[in-house]
Amino acid sequence: ETGVTQTPRHLVMGMTNKKSLKCEQHLGHNAMYWYKQSAKKPLELMFVYSLEERVENNSVPSRFSPECPNSSHLFLHLHTLQPEDSALYLCASSPDRGLVGYTFGSGTRLTVV
């Protein structure tokens, strides 16, 4: 365990389903991130939260909706996804927005059918 815990590890959902991914860290970090990794592509940044405020949204479709209720928890709410959204979704945290060296979770492998 790295200190960043993601659940579930695997998720299969239909295109009409609503589901949520959860990320939790108790490292005292102030910044949290959602990344997407599709096959043979680099990690793509989706959202950044710093001190519970969303500071970056990289043109992500509205069918992905992040939520950061406190500095330890980050959610990614999913609804009406498409098969091309199937990917590995990684959560990460860092001490603050400017300090590098992310701590990553193990990811959620999402399959949309």
Added chain:
Amino acid sequence: ILNVEQSPQSLHVQEGDSTNFTCSFPSSNFYALHWYRWETAKSPEALFVMTLNGDEKKKGRISATLNTKEGYSYLYIKGSQPEDSATYLCAFTRNTGGFKTIFGAGTRLFVKA
């Protein structure tokens, strides 16, 4: 366009071989360069964070160098072992009034016993 290029894409070596990979990044607005090691079914793990031109870091048999003026970093593994088999990611953070981190696609290393 900001790209982080890693080469080679994959590499097969024998146990005991020494190897190195390259990460190329834009040389302007440099803030930091980081290397991660990502084993299958695990979380990416931070290896090094480098911020100064000429930085050299070492962790056991793994070392890295940084040239911010020409925009490249090398990762070296001395005497590769099967447990070194993983994907090695580099990421470039720039600071243009805000921080942005871009990942390369990684170099996949296979070490055969």
